[in-house]
Amino acid sequence: MNIAVLLFEDFETLDVFGPVEILGRLKDLYTLKFYSLKGGQIKNSHGVSILTESVKEINNVVDILLIPGGLGTRKEINNNFLIEKIREISHASKYVMTVCTGSALLAKTGLLNGKKATSNKRAFDWAITNGENVNWIKKARWTVDGKFYTSSGVSAGMDMALGFLSDRHGIQFARQVAFQIEYNWIEDKDNDNFCEN
Numbered sequence: 131m132n133i134a135v136l137l138f139e140d141f142e143t144l145d146v147f148g149p150v151e152i153l154g155r156l157k158d159l160y161t162l163k164f165y166s167l168k169g170g171q172i173k174n175s176h177g178v179s180i181l182t183e184s185v186k187e188i189n190n191v192v193d194i195l196l197i198p199g200g201l202g203t204r205k206e207i208n209n210n211f212l213i214e215k216i217r218e219i220s221h222a223s224k225y226v227m228t229v230c231t232g233s234a235l236l237a238k239t240g241l242l243n244g245k246k247a248t249s250n251k252r253a254f255d256w257a258i259t260n261g262e263n264v265n266w267i268k269k270a271r272w273t274v275d276g277k278f279y280t281s282s283g284v285s286a287g288m289d290m291a292l293g294f295l296s297d298r299h300g301i302q303f304a305r306q307v308a309f310q311i312e313y314n315w316i317e318d319k320d321n322d323n324f325c326e327n
Contacts, residue, residue: 131193133162134219137172137182138212140202145229146180148288149196152295152307160194167212174200185215195223199230199250199283206235207260213238225277227294229287233280237261245275250283251324271322282322289316 133153135146153160166172169184197216206212217239220226228236230250234257236242242261248270249257258266267273272281272290274297281290292315296304301317308315316322 131160131224132191133160133194133196134188134192134223135162135164135196135198136185136216136219137164137166137180137198138202138206138209139172140174140200140205141172141198142200142230142284143174143176143178144284145198145200145232145287146196148285149227149229149291151311152288152291153194155310156295156307167209167215174202185219188219192219192223194225194227195219197226197228197232197235198287199228199232199234199253203231203234204256207238217241223277225279225294227279227281227287227290229281229290230283231257233257234260236278236280237264242275242278242280245278246270246273247275247278247280248273248282248322249280251322252283269322269325270320271316272319274319282324286316286322288313289319293317293319 154162164182165185166182171179173179231253233247233249237260243263246265248267281287292304
C-alpha cells in the first residue's frame with residue numbers, strides 16, 4: 131500500500147516518525163512518500179527538515195493519507211488551498227490517518243462530520259472548534275470510523291498505527307511489530323490515560 135505523508139511547516143516530529151517507523155519497516159507491505167503543498171524542504175521547530183514532493187505529484191493510487199499535527203496546524207487551519215487538497219486526497223484514499231491536531235485539519239474539510247474522532251488532549255478545546263458536527267471523543271486514545279483513523283497526541287500516533295496493523299493483519303502481527311521496536315503498545319483505543327492529566 132502506498133502511504134502519502136502530508137507535511138507543513140512546524141509539524142510535530144513524532145506525529146510523523148512514530149507511524150513512519152512502524153509502517154515504513156514493513157517494506158513488503160507499505161511504501162512511504164513525503165509531500166507538501168509546493169514540495170521542497172519542510173522544517174519544524176525541532177530542526178527536522180524533510181525533502182518533500184509537491185502534492186501535485188500525488189495520483190489516485192494513494193492508499194493511505196497520513197496527516198500529522200503540531201503547532202503548524204494553527205496556521206494551516208486557515209489555508210483554504212491545503213484544506214481543499216486534504217479533502218481531495220482523502221476522497222481518493224482508501225484510508226486517512228491523523229495524529230494529534232491533524233484531526234482538526236481533516237475536520238475542517240467536513241469529511242469527519244457525523245464521524246468519531248479525537249485529538250491531542252492539550253489542544254482538544256481548540257481542535258473541536260474546527261468540526262462542530264464531528265463526534266469528538268476526548269477519552270479515546272485513537273478512533274476508527276470507516277476509513278478514518280484519528281489519534282490523540284504525539285505518541286498516540288504509534289498506538290493508532292499499530293491498531294491499523296491489527297485491523298489489517300491481526301493483533302499478533304501488530305504485537306510482533308511493537309516487540310521489534312521495543313514499544314509498549316497501548317492496545318485499548320478507547321481509554322487514553324492522558325485525558326485525565
